[in-house]
Amino acid sequence: MAGTNISQPKMALVVHADMGVLSGFQGALTQNGFVTIVARDVPTTLLAMTQHYFDLAIVSSHLAEPGDGWPIAGVLHLAFPKCFVAVLAPETSVLTLQAAINNGVREIYHQSTPAAEVVAAILAELGPSAGKHSKKLQ
Amino acid sequence: MPSKPSILIVDDEVNVARTLKMVFEHEGYEATTAFSSAEAIELLSNSHRFDVVMTDLNMEKEDIGLEVARKAMDLVPRPVVVICTGFASTLNARAALKINIDYLATKPADLKELTNALNRLVMLRRASKEGA
Numbered sequence: 001m002a003g004t005n006i007s008q009p010k011m012a013l014v015v016h017a018d019m020g021v022l023s024g025f026q027g028a029l030t031q032n033g034f035v036t037i038v039a040r041d042v043p044t045t046l047l048a049m050t051q052h053y054f055d056l057a058i059v060s061s062h063l064a065e066p067g068d069g070w071p072i073a074g075v076l077h078l079a080f081p082k083c084f085v086a087v088l089a090p091e092t093s094v095l096t097l098q099a100a101i102n103n104g105v106r107e108i109y110h111q112s113t114p115a116a117e118v119v120a121a122i123l124a125e126l127g128p129s130a131g132k133h134s135k136k137l138q
Numbered sequence: 139m140p141s142k143p144s145i146l147i148v149d150d151e152v153n154v155a156r157t158l159k160m161v162f163e164h165e166g167y168e169a170t171t172a173f174s175s176a177e178a179i180e181l182l183s184n185s186h187r188f189d190v191v192m193t194d195l196n197m198e199k200e201d202i203g204l205e206v207a208r209k210a211m212d213l214v215p216r217p218v219v220v221i222c223t224g225f226a227s228t229l230n231a232r233a234a235l236k237i238n239i240d241y242l243a244t245k246p247a248d249l250k251e252l253t254n255a256l257n258r259l260v261m262l263r264r265a266s267k268e269g270a
Binding site: 078092093094097100101102104105106107108 | 226227228231232234235238239240241244255262266
């Protein structure tokens with residue numbers, strides 16, 4: 001509607017098989033003003049995608065098996081073209097970078113990087129509007 | 139009926155560029171070739187509009203195709219930007235990721251996979267324009 005300013009909290013989705021990792025990211029993202037949804041598998045991820053609009057998604061490249069996180073990242077990019085999709089991967093090889101580009105992933109991080117560091121790096125990429133408690137405007 | 143999609147193919151290996159031109163014309167594209175980054179950048183600077191810009195990386199000098207990709211990424215409306223290279227490295231692939239290009243293919247490219255990917259990206263771009 002013209003003139004309506006819809007103000008909503010920024011939404012983040014974290015997809016990882018490890019509950020400890022999910023918890024770490026949830027804490028780091030919540031601290032930075034994101035409402036965070038976590039998913040451990042593909043069905044939960046797809047369900048979350050039908051229920052929310054995501055501004056940021058962090059996906060492990062390895063869910064049930066190596067590499068199965070890439071298509072999830074690709075589908076997130078297709079469903080939410082403005083979403084910053086990041087992937088946690090075990091290595092930064094040419095093939096990993098190629099998978100990232102071809103799935104619309106904006107950045108890859110080593111899987112062992114602490115959640116707080118990944119979130120800080122993503123916020124730096126997103127710029128000042130992504131700061132603590134900032135609001136999504138449209 | 140939607141118009142033919144247009145593609146700029148940039149490769150200093152004339153035979154590669156011509157082969158890709160034939161492949162994409164067969165796919166229904168209107169294909170233009172440029173045999174250097176300078177020629178491509180001149181075309182892109184002179185108001186030529188393409189739905190897809192596909193560039194090699196190593197031409198006049200190493201990784202100069204990244205400049206073609208950057209130039210294409212700055213255009214409005216932005217074309218689908220593809221790098222097709224036989225010399226992918228973590229350095230140039232990371233640079234391509236940073237530019238946020240749409241697709242990275244390595245030579246020898248699987249032509250079916252490449253044409254499928256480009257057709258999909260063009261359709262998505264057109265669908266998003268129609269929905270805008």
